[in-house]
Amino acid sequence: MRALKAFLLGALAVGALAYALLTTLALTAQAGGHTIDVTVGPLVFVSVGEERDAIVTTFGPGVVVLALVGGLANLAAARLVRHRAAGRVDPVD
Amino acid sequence: MIAARDRLSLAPGVTVEHGRLADAVRGDSWPLNASGAFVLARMADPVGLIVRDLADVFSLSQEAARADVLRFAWALNALALVNVESGVPRSRRLVDWIRLAARLAPAGALPAAAARRRAIDTRTVRRAFGSCLAAISTRASLVAGGATAVAAQLSLLAGAAGLVVPLTLGLGTGVGLGLHEAAHAASLRGVPSALVTRGRRTYVLHAPVSPSRRSIVALAGPLAAMGVGIVLVVAGAIVVAPVLAIAGCPLVAHALALTVVGGDGRVACGL
Numbered sequence: 001m002r003a004l005k006a007f008l009l010g011a012l013a014v015g016a017l018a019y020a021l022l023t024t025l026a027l028t029a030q031a032g033g034h035t036i037d038v039t040v041g042p043l044v045f046v047s048v049g050e051e052r053d054a055i056v057t058t059f060g061p062g063v064v065v066l067a068l069v070g071g072l073a074n075l076a077a078a079r080l081v082r083h084r085a086a087g088r089v090d091p092v093d
Numbered sequence: 094m095i096a097a098r099d100r101l102s103l104a105p106g107v108t109v110e111h112g113r114l115a116d117a118v119r120g121d122s123w124p125l126n127a128s129g130a131f132v133l134a135r136m137a138d139p140v141g142l143i144v145r146d147l148a149d150v151f152s153l154s155q156e157a158a159r160a161d162v163l164r165f166a167w168a169l170n171a172l173a174l175v176n177v178e179s180g181v182p183r184s185r186r187l188v189d190w191i192r193l194a195a196r197l198a199p200a201g202a203l204p205a206a207a208a209r210r211r212a213i214d215t216r217t218v219r220r221a222f223g224s225c226l227a228a229i230s231t232r233a234s235l236v237a238g239g240a241t242a243v244a245a246q247l248s249l250l251a252g253a254a255g256l257v258v259p260l261t262l263g264l265g266t267g268v269g270l271g272l273h274e275a276a277h278a279a280s281l282r283g284v285p286s287a288l289v290t291r292g293r294r295t296y297v298l299h300a301p302v303s304p305s306r307r308s309i310v311a312l313a314g315p316l317a318a319m320g321v322g323i324v325l326v327v328a329g330a331i332v333v334a335p336v337l338a339i340a341g342c343p344l345v346a347h348a349l350a351l352t353v354v355g356g357d358g359r360v361a362c363g364l
Contacts, residue, residue: 002362002363005361005362005363006353006362009351009352009358009361009362010351010352010353012348012351013315013319013348013349013350013351013352013358014352016319016322016323016345016348017345017348017349019323019326020322020323020326020338020341020342020345021342023326023327023329023330023338024326024329024335024338024339024342027329027330027333027334027335027338028338028339030333031333031335057330070352074352074353074358077352077353078353078359078362078364081353081359082364092289092296092297092298092356093277093296093297093299093307093310093311093356093357093360
C-alpha cells in the first residue's frame with residue numbers, strides 16, 4: 001500500500017508538472033505562430049503543427065511515460081528514505 | 094540573530110503556568126528552572142538588560158549570563174515557543190544582517206534565522222484558510238517580489254522584452270505559497286495550529302492527529318496549489334492565453350511536494 005501510494009504520488013506530480021510545462025510551451029509557440037516538436041527519439045511529448053489553415057497541438061504518449069518514470073523514481077526514493085528515517089519530530093506540514 | 098536591544102515574547106498559544114512552559118498547539122509542557130523562569134518573567138525588557146539582571150541576581154559573569162540567556166532564547170525559538178521582537182526598523186535590521194553575514198563569510202556561514210510563530214484560527218475551515226492567508230501574506234508578497242525580480246533578470250538575459258511574464262510568474266509563486274499553507278490549515282479544522290516561518294522554511298505546526306488525517310493534511314497543501322494551477326493552465330489552453338498558463342506553472346510546481354523530495358510527500362507516504 002505504501003509503495004503504491006509513493007508510486008501514484010510520484011506519477012501524479014511528474015505528470016501534472018510535465019503537462020503544465022508542455023502546455024505552456026505549446027501555447028507560447030501557438031501564440032507566436034511557430035511550430036514545434038518536443039520528442040526524444042520516437043517518443044513524442046508535444047507537437048504544434050499546421051494542418052490546412054489551423055495550428056494544431058497534439059500531446060504524444062511521452063507525458064504518460066514521463067509520469068510512469070516519475071512514479072518509479074519516487075518509489076525508489078521512498079525506499080531509500082525509509083532506510084534512513086529515524087527519530088520523532090513535531091508534526092508539521 | 095538576537096541582538097541586545099531585541100525583546101522576547103511568548104509565541105501565540107504558549108503560556109507560563111505554575112513554573113512550566115505550556116504549548117497549547119503541541120499539547121505539552123516543560124518544567125522551567127530558576128534562571129529560565131527568571132528570563133521568561135522579564136520578557137518585556139530587552140535581552141541586554143535581562144543578561145545584566147541575570148548576572149547580578151545569580152552572581153554570574155556577564156559573558157556566562159549572556160551565553161546562558163542566548164542559548165535559552167535560541168533553544169525556545171528553535172521550538173517556535175518564543176518569538177524575537179526587534180525594536181529597530183527593517184532597514185536597520187537588514188544592514189545589521191549584512192554586516193554580520195560579512196563577518197561570518199570567511200567561515201562559510203550565514204547568520205542564524207530566528208523563527209516566528211503566528212496564530213491560526215482553526216475553528217472553521219473558512220477561518221483557518223483566512224487566518225493562515227493573513228499570517229502568510231507578508232512572506233508570500235516577499236516571495237512574489239523575489240520571484241518577479243529573478244524572472245525579470247532571466248527574461249532580460251534571454252532578450253525578452255516586457256514585464257508581463259516575470260510579473261505573472263512572481264504572482265503565481267506568491268499565490269502558490271499562500272494557497273499551499275492555507276490549504277494545510279483548512280484541513281486542520283478544530284486542531285490547534287500555528288504558522289511558523291524560519292529562514293526559507295514555512296510550515297504549519299499542529300497538534301498530533303491520527304495517521305490518516307495527517308496524510309490528508311499533508312496532501313491538502315500541494316493538491317490545492319496544483320489543482321488551481323492545472324485549472325489555470327487548462328483555462329489558458331482553452332482561450333489560447335499563454336499568460337494564464339504561465340501563471341499556473343509555479344502553482345503546478347507544488348506537485349513536487351507530493352514526492353519524497355518534500356516533507357509533505359514523505360508524510361503522505363508514511364515515511
